[in-house]
Amino acid sequence: MAKSKYEYVKFFEKDDSLLKNTWMVVRIDGRGFHKFTAAHSFQKPNDPRGLSLMNRAAQEVMLQVHDIILGYGESDEYSFVLSKKTSLYNRRESKICSTVVSLFTANYLFYWKEYFPDLPLQYPPCFDGRIVLYPSDENLRDYLSWRQADCHINNLYNTCFWTIVQSGKTETEAEAELRGTVSSQKNELLFTKYGINYSTLPAMYRRGSVLVRDKIDVHTTNSSGKEVTRKKSAILILHDDIIGNAFWKERKHLLMS
Numbered sequence: 001m002a003k004s005k006y007e008y009v010k011f012f013e014k015d016d017s018l019l020k021n022t023w024m025v026v027r028i029d030g031r032g033f034h035k036f037t038a039a040h041s042f043q044k045p046n047d048p049r050g051l052s053l054m055n056r057a058a059q060e061v062m063l064q065v066h067d068i069i070l071g072y073g074e075s076d077e078y079s080f081v082l083s084k085k086t087s088l089y090n091r092r093e094s095k096i097c098s099t100v101v102s103l104f105t106a107n108y109l110f111y112w113k114e115y116f117p118d119l120p121l122q123y124p125p126c127f128d129g130r131i132v133l134y135p136s137d138e139n140l141r142d143y144l145s146w147r148q149a150d151c152h153i154n155n156l157y158n159t160c161f162w163t164i165v166q167s168g169k170t171e172t173e174a175e176a177e178l179r180g181t182v183s184s185q186k187n188e189l190l191f192t193k194y195g196i197n198y199s200t201l202p203a204m205y206r207r208g209s210v211l212v213r214d215k216i217d218v219h220t221t222n223s224s225g226k227e228v229t230r231k232k233s234a235i236l237i238l239h240d241d242i243i244g245n246a247f248w249k250e251r252k253h254l255l256m257s
């Protein structure tokens with residue numbers, strides 16, 4: 001068929017294919033979640049329903065996008081690591097980023113009712129997304145360590161802050177009490193003043209969530225009534241330390257992807 005005279009406009013499109021043989025990280029983040037979590041009365045500083053819904057949406061993204069080898073989530077954000085070798089959408093940045101953000105948002109909305117059965121959505125949530133490339137395994141691990149350290153620092157601070165406020169002090173007083181304190185002092189304050197041992201709080205709050213692929217056994221009954229076991233792909237939710245070496249030693253295949 002002859003080309004129309006309008007065809008030339010497609011050359012205005014930018015080639016945004018990303019550099020080959022580099023780790024690709026898509027990070028999505030809730031837009032204005034300070035307001036969204038307040039409008040939906042999320043528990044402070046962590047709402048297990050909200051965090052579990054984030055994990056569920058991320059699992060669904062990984063079930064759809066097979067080249068994602070690992071997910072890491074904390075607060076209102078999720079990072080998805082795509083294999084160095086991925087040729088998904090010819091590594092086109094906008095296609096990959098928009099697909100992941102859209103899939104995540106759609107699943108967050110789709111599963112909302114499962115996690116907040118008595119709380120209708122007040123307005124539609126929205127997520128932004130970006131892609132960053134990391135050339136070495138060390139850069140990728142440092143990226144993930146940065147996000148997990150962020151989770152730890154924010155969670156320790158927020159746990160102290162809301163514990164002080166819930167004890168009857170004002171937010172200004174809580175801020176003043178925490179100003180200039182280091183981690184060990186915050187741990188000490190929680191323990192001696194409020195009887196909270198920080199290290200026993202849920203690992204999901206302290207370390208965030210790590211999503212990896214695995215095979216699980218599924219038991220079914222076949223047509224002759226015999227029980228059979230088959231392997232099914234699944235996305236596991238872990239709350240492991242990903243800063244140290246142990247996690248990576250145990251899962252050497254991840255960095256070889």
Ligand code: DGT
Pocket residue numbers: 029030031032033034035037042043044045046047048050051075076
């Ligand atoms: P942004 O990302 O620039 O559009 O702005 P925000 O408001 O989303 O800010 P961000 O992403 O830096 O911080 C996340 C906000 O979400 C922060 O205000 C705390 C809130 N948030 C996240 N998870 C929870 C939760 O489980 N419970 C409560 N109460 N708040 C949460």
Ligand code: MG
Pocket residue numbers: 029030031032033034076
């Ligand atoms: Mg946000």
Ligand code: MG
Pocket residue numbers: 029030075076077
């Ligand atoms: Mg955020």
